[in-house]
Amino acid sequence: xxxxxxxxxxxxxxxxxxxxxxxxxxxxxxxxxxxxxxxxxxxxxxxxxxxxxxxxxxxxxxxxxxxxxxxxxxxxxxxxxxxxxxxxxxxxxxxxxxxxxxxxxxxxxxxxxxxxxxxxxxxxxxxxxxxxxxxxxxxxxxxxxxxxxxxxxxxxxxxxxxxxxxxxxxxxxxxxxxxxxxxxxxxxxxxxxxxxxxxxxxxxxxxxxxxxxxxxxxxxxxxxxxxxxxxxxxxxxxxxxxxxxxxxxxxxxxxxxxxxxxxxxxxxxxxxxxxxxxxxxxxxxxxxxxxxxxxxxxxxxxxxxxxxxxxxxxxxxxxxxxxxxxxxxxxxxxxxxxxxxxxxxxxxxxxxxxxxxxxxxxxxxxxxxxxxxxxxxxxxxxxxxxxxxxxxxxxxxxxxxxxxxxxxxxxxxxxxxxxxxxxxxxxxxxxxxxxxxxxxxxxxxxxxxxxxxxxxxxx
Numbered sequence: 001x002x003x004x005x006x007x008x009x010x011x012x013x014x015x016x017x018x019x020x021x022x023x024x025x026x027x028x029x030x031x032x033x034x035x036x037x038x039x040x041x042x043x044x045x046x047x048x049x050x051x052x053x054x055x056x057x058x059x060x061x062x063x064x065x066x067x068x069x070x071x072x073x074x075x076x077x078x079x080x081x082x083x084x085x086x087x088x089x090x091x092x093x094x095x096x097x098x099x100x101x102x103x104x105x106x107x108x109x110x111x112x113x114x115x116x117x118x119x120x121x122x123x124x125x126x127x128x129x130x131x132x133x134x135x136x137x138x139x140x141x142x143x144x145x146x147x148x149x150x151x152x153x154x155x156x157x158x159x160x161x162x163x164x165x166x167x168x169x170x171x172x173x174x175x176x177x178x179x180x181x182x183x184x185x186x187x188x189x190x191x192x193x194x195x196x197x198x199x200x201x202x203x204x205x206x207x208x209x210x211x212x213x214x215x216x217x218x219x220x221x222x223x224x225x226x227x228x229x230x231x232x233x234x235x236x237x238x239x240x241x242x243x244x245x246x247x248x249x250x251x252x253x254x255x256x257x258x259x260x261x262x263x264x265x266x267x268x269x270x271x272x273x274x275x276x277x278x279x280x281x282x283x284x285x286x287x288x289x290x291x292x293x294x295x296x297x298x299x300x301x302x303x304x305x306x307x308x309x310x311x312x313x314x315x316x317x318x319x320x321x322x323x324x325x326x327x328x329x330x331x332x333x334x335x336x337x338x339x340x341x342x343x344x345x346x347x348x349x350x351x352x353x354x355x356x357x358x359x360x361x362x363x364x365x366x367x368x369x370x371x372x373x374x375x376x377x378x379x380x381x382x383x384x385x386x387x388x389x390x391x392x393x394x395x396x397x398x399x400x401x402x403x404x405x406x407x408x409x410x411x412x413x414x415x416x417x418x419x420x421x422x423x424x425x426x427x428x429x430x431x432x433x434x435x436x437x438x439x440x441x442x443x444x445x446x447x448x449x450x451x452x453x454x455x456x457x458x459x
Contacts, residue, residue, distance in 0.1 A: 030447050040248075040442075044068055045333065045388065047248045050442075051256070054078065055104060055426050056244040060335040070336030070389045077244060078103050086240060086344055095212040095236040097419070098122065100243055101179055104426040105172065123209025125180035126216065128188070132159065133204070137188045141196045145414045146277040148189040150270045153178065157266040164264050166432055174265040175425035182421050183213055186414045187220035193410070214239060217418070222406070230355055231405045234348045238401060241341040241394055242416055244423030251275040251282075255424045259431040260440040272424045273417055282413040285399030287328040289409065292365070292400070294321045302364040309371045316379045329396030330372045341394035342369075349397050349404075356404045365400060 031038055040048040046068070059074040075082040077100060085103075089096030102110045102118050110118060128137075136155045142148035156178070157163045162170050184207055195202040205220045214236035218227040247256060255272040276282040296302070298320065299311050314320035315327055332339055346369075353362035369392040381387035402412055 026447060034445055034447075036445070047333070050253075050440075051247055053247045053427070053430060054107065055430060056246045056423065058246045058248075058334045060332065060337075073332075073335040073338045073340045073391070075241075075245070075340050078107055080109075082240065083340060083344065086237060089236075089240075095214055095232070097213050097236050097239040097243070097422075100240055101213075101422045104244060104422050105175060105429065120209070122176065122180045123207075125177050126184055126207035126209065128181060128184050129159065132156075133188060137185070138192050138195075138202070138204075142189065142193060143197065144277075145186065145189050145193065145410050146273060146282075146417070148193070149182075149185055149414055149417060150273040150277075152185050152189070153266050153270050153273065156181075157264060160266070163266060166262055166264075168429070168433055171265065171429055171432060175429065178265070178269060179421050179425060182418045183207065183217040183220065186411065186418055187217060189414075190221070190408070190411055212236060213418075218405075227405075228355065230348075230352055234345075234352055234401055235405060237345060237348055238398060238415070239419040241345060242398075242419035244420070244426065247427055249281075250278070251420065252423060252427050256427050256431045257440045259428045260438065262432070265425075265428065268428055269421065269424060272420075276413060276417055276420065282416050284328060284393070284395035285402070285412050286409055287326075288395055289399040289403065291315070291321055291328045295368070296361070296364070299364075302360060303367070305367060305371060308364070308367050309375055312368065312372055312375050313379065316376065327368075327372050327376060330369075330376060330392055331390040332393045335391055335393065336389040338391050339393045342392045342397055345394060345397045345401060349401050352401060352404045358404060362400070365397065369396065 030036075037048045040050065042048060055078060057074075057076040057079075059071070059076075061068045061070050063069075077085060080103070085096060085100060089099065098119060099110065099115060101122075102115065132155070136152050137148065140148075140151070142151070160174065163174075165171075188204060191200075191203055194200040203223070205223065207216045207220060211219060212232070215227075215232045218232055218235060245252070247253060251272040254275040255268050258268045258271040279286075295308075295311060299307055301307050311320060312327060316325055318325040346366075349365075350359075350362055353359045372392070373390050376390055377387055399409075399412060402409075402415065407415070
């Protein structure tokens with residue numbers, strides 16, 4: 001077998017890639033013929049029911065007969081309205097994400113003694129082993145934080161003497177350890193990336209057991225006393241709002257699929273990270289920021305609704321911004337009239353905008369949130385009464401919030417993972433403990449006609 005040069009390899013890859021495009025084509029009408037639920041979606045855009053859960057519930061419409069009616073969006077964690085959880089934490093002037101972790105994993109809210117014990121235990125788990133940090137994060141170059149996160153999670157398998165044990169006790173121990181360590185892994189990975197690629201000073205700050213998850217992350221990122229109380233409060237809120245979104249979102253479904261094989265926790269969590277890394281899942285707030293930068297440059301008077309509306313219509317007509325025809329941050333698979341996460345985040349986003357001197361920019365967001373749904377509806381359905389309603393989703397404001405805090409864009413999706421790891425672990429625990437014990441295996445129908453084998457000499 002002869003060794004190929006670079007040109008030969010490139011030609012081979014090009015030839016194979018052209019072949020696979022042809023080989024992968026399936027006639028669109030076949031999906032309808034065989035009643036295939038593409039993307040596990042029904043014809044009315046609702047998700048195909050594939051499982052049951054006690055963890056999270058996402059509500060955006062109600063059934064009346066054969067009709068789906070839009071309603072104000074609701075998000076429930078273990079049967080409790082997220083708005084009540086947020087209000088409870090705010091009224092007691094404390095952060096609520098850590099309490100939510102306890103709720104998602106155990107199924108109940110902790111009392112004061114239980115929560116103190118829980119926080120002490122989590123505080124003891126936040127630190128990464130010194131040599132592990134050096135060898136796996138600082139010494140290994142990485143240009144993408146999500147890949148670095150997945151790699152580090154997989155490496156933690158080697159430090160766990162019971163890594164393959166899926167008994168409830170060990171599953172809980174592994175879950176708590178990963179949830180506690182995610183902020184440190186992400187912060188250290190970011191500093192290592194900046195040091196390796198941007199030649200910035202390498203700053204590694206040890207987590208403080210006395211701080212909440214949100215405060216710890218900001219302290220490790222910025223340093224002691226380098227963040228405001230409001231910044232910590234709104235980051236804690238963002239973590240609460242992203243912690244779970246039912247079993248049907250892509251990354252959570254991914255961890256349930258991999259967990260159903262009885263693989264180890266570290267491999268299962270790494271699979272969820274890989275899913276979230278995909279731009280169609282975890283990258284929406286990046287797109288919102290890019291779109292908003294474009295709007296700010298091309299709309300002269302941010303407070304002029306007519307001018308803003310006209311530009312949004314140009315975006316829908318693929319005549320502005322990236323020519324995709326999408327108003328990013330507007331619309332959701334389940335929520336119709338409102339996304340409760342967007343509503344909650346928006347309330348504190350205004351306070352943050354005032355603190356950072358960016359109120360005019362925030363008010364532009366508000367105008368777009370108000371105008372975009374109706375402009376989209378009129379454009380999409382041409383005045384017909386029947387059509388799907390859309391609203392601003394949580395990604396519409398989250399990028400703005402993170403930007404105001406001073407968090408770099410490379411961290412947006414890792415922050416999502418830092419929150420969603422709580423939901424991932426809760427769903428893994430449920431998948432492995434509710435007793436079904438069945439591997440998740442959907443069906444794919446082969447629609448290719450049969451061919452006779454042809455010997456190589458006759459091809």
